[in-house]
Amino acid sequence: MRRAPLTIISLLTATGLLLAGCGGGDDSADKPKAASQEVAASEEIASTWPLTGLPVEGDEDVAKTHPVLVTKIDNTYSSSPQLGLGQADLVVEELVEGGLTRLAAFFYSQLPAKVGPVRSMRASDIGIVSPADASVVTSGAAGRTIARIKGAGIQFFQEGAPGLSRDTSRSAPYNVFADLTTVAKTAEDDAARPDDYLPWGDEKDFPGGQKATKIAASFGGGHTTNWTYDGKGYVNENTYAAAGDHFPADTVLVLRVQVGDAGYLDPAGNPVPETKFTGKGQAMVFHGGKLVRGTWSKSDLKAPIKLSTKAGDLTVPAGHTWVELVPAANGNVTFTKR
Incomplete structure (x- = not known):
């Protein structure tokens, strides 16, 4: 099923009155909504990019004619x-x-x-x-x-x-x-904005956590991805990316997931694993040199990822995020304060 078109909301008068549309069924509360920001009277309210939560700048259009x-x-x-x-x-x-x-x-x-x-x-x-x-x-x-x-x-x-x-x-x-x-x-598609991939939020709303500047995400003995916070973002210390072409990670999101057997072998005779990306599990959000622990949940394969802590819903500060799907059974995540 293709995406529904993005609705751009406009400010009606200088007094700040907004035109509010009627909502749909009860399940609409579970759908992630496109974020927006208020501007001066009669100006269009800017949208955000669905995969980063960052504001769209200039005359760029968030509704591309191609899918993700x-x-x-x-x-x-x-x-x-x-x-x-x-x-x-x-x-x-x-x-x-x-x-x-x-x-x-x-x-x-x-x-x-x-x-x-x-x-x-x-x-x-x-x-x-x-x-x-x-x-x-x-x-x-x-x-x-x-x-x-x-x-x-x-x-x-x-x-x-x-x-x-x-x-x-x-x-x-x-x-x-x-x-x-x-x-x-x-792959041309109808001009529509995809749903937010993660629950994006503001930097100021990210809760204070324990200090964590070095991260090692192990996938069960075969590979470990290492990260270091450099005061601005996270640097992948064992990346294979070309010089100057590294992913600019503002956040590293670790989700502990269940892994099963896909039911066949690769050409070398190794069993092919299948990540079961539904249900719920432990979540670790590394941002700004800090770690906040929580829980992720996903009701079905098409559902968005939800994050929460004991205090309530948890958002990811807008920016570029690297998601680590670390096996819950034999994977491991360690971190240090420096």
């Missing part, structure tokens, strides 16, 4: 250097076979002309991309994964589609790259 394009990127030494991460709005790191990880990089506000290396989809991606009604850019997938992706109604573009090609200077299978400006032309 989630590109699957290899995250091993062989992927070096990764291209395009510096223009991503949001990144989700997920477990794949052999204890390694793969990146689901979300692009909407900017579309790089070369991103990759592009790798294959997993069934885990259904719960990751569905809340944004996103399309997936991929090198391909196992037959049963493609069947499940299609069954979930997710559009995808694989090798052979316009915009995907091989870089002959690299070795296969780490040589597939995507020009998202070309992919977007094929």
Whole structure:
């Protein structure tokens, strides 16, 4: 199902009276709403980007003519250097076979002309991309994964589609790259703003937490992603991204998730894991050199992510967020104060 069009609200008079529309059914309270900010009388109220919560500047239009394009990127030494991460709005790191990880990089506000290396989809991606009604850019997938992706109604573009090609200077299978400006032309959609991917909030509303400036997110023995807070944002200390093309993480959001068996083996004979991105689990929000603990919940694969603490709902300060889907059973997250 495609997204509903974004409604732009206008200020009617200088006295501050707003035109308020009637709400829908009771379930409308569960849908994330586009944030807005009040401005001077008779001026349009600016919207925010759905994948960062940041305000739209100048004459940019938040309702693009293409869907969110989630590109699957290899995250091993062989992927070096990764291209395009510096223009991503949001990144989700997920477990794949052999204890390694793969990146689901979300692009909407900017579309790089070369991103990759592009790798294959997993069934885990259904719960990751569905809340944004996103399309997936991929090198391909196992037959049963493609069947499940299609069954979930997710559009995808694989090798052979316009915009995907091989870089002959690299070795296969780490040589597939995507020009998202070309992919977007094929993926043209109604001009509509996707729902907010996370519950965005204001910096001043982020609760005070314990100091945490170094983070190690382990995915169960095969890979650990290390972060250091440098006073402005979080630096991925073992990234494979090209110099000057690192993801600018303002927040690192760790969600402890259940992992099952996807039911088949990869070409090397390793069982393929499947992240069960529904239900609830522990959440750790690292922002501004601080950690706030809470709980995440997701009622179904298409539902948005909700965050809470014992005090109530928890929001993520607007900005660029890297989401770590760390296995609850054998993964681990450690942090230090310096």
